Amino acid sequence: MNDVPIRDAATVIVLDRDAADGPSVLMGQRGAAAAFMPSKYVFPGGAVDPEDADAGLAPLPPRLHQLLSAEPREGGIATPEALVAAALRELAEETGLLTGQPGPAPAGWGHYAAAGLTPDPIGLTYLFRAITPPGRTRRFDARFLLLDAARINGDRNDFSAACDELSHLHWVPIAQARKLDLPFITEVVLAEIARIAEGVTPDSVPFFDNRAAEPRFIRIA
Secondary structure (H helix, E strand, O other): OOOOOOOEEEEEEEEOOOOOOOOEEEEEEEEOOEEEEEOOOOOEEEEHHHHHHHHHOOOHHHHHHHHHHHOOOOOOOHHHHHHHHHHHHHHHHOOOOOOOOEOOOOOOOOHHHHHHHOOOOEEEEEEEEEEOOOOOOOOEEEEEEEEEOOOOOOOOOOOOOOOEEEEEEEEEHHHHHHHOOOOHHHHOOOHHHHHHHHHOOOOEEEEEEEEOOOOEEEOOO
C-alpha cells in the first residue's frame, strides 16, 4: 500500500482557554465503519477539495502565510489559502461552528451563507504538520491549525448544524483528552496544545515527515 497517494488536508483545533474544567479542545468521534481511523476521537478536519483554492478568503495573517509557504513543499501541494479554506469549511461542516465577519460567503459554503458571514482566517495559527506513514489505506499531509474559541460566532456549544461525520462532539479538558481512544499523532498534538495553553509561544512548527519509508522529525521556521 506504499503507493497510496498523499492528499493535502487541514484540521482545526478549537481551544477554549477559559473553560470551567480547565483549557479544553473540541473533539468528536469518527464512525466505527469509517475507512480511516474508525472510532477514534479526532479534531474537526478533512482533505482539501479543488474548490477550496477558489474560496476567496480575506488575506491570511502574515505569520500564518509565511509558515505555510515556507514548509517543505512538493509539486502540486495546496496553497496556503486553499489549506485555510479547507480548515474553516471542514470546521463548519463537521461541527456547525463558524468564525467570520458580516459579508458574503464563498459559493457552496451554506453554513456561512445562512449566517450572513464571510469566513475570517485572522484568528488561525499554524501549530503542527504530519504526514500519514506508508502502509495505510489512506494517507494525508495534514496541517493542524489552532483557533481560539473566543473567535467562534454564536453559541460554541450548539452543534445542531453539524453533519454526521463526527459523533459525540464535546469540549474535552486537555488533562482528560488522553483518556480517549486517540490516533497516535493526536496524542502528540495534544502535548503541543498543552504547552500553548500554559503560555508557551512556539517559534517553529513541528513536522512529522513520513513521505518516505524512513520517518524524520523537523521544524518549520
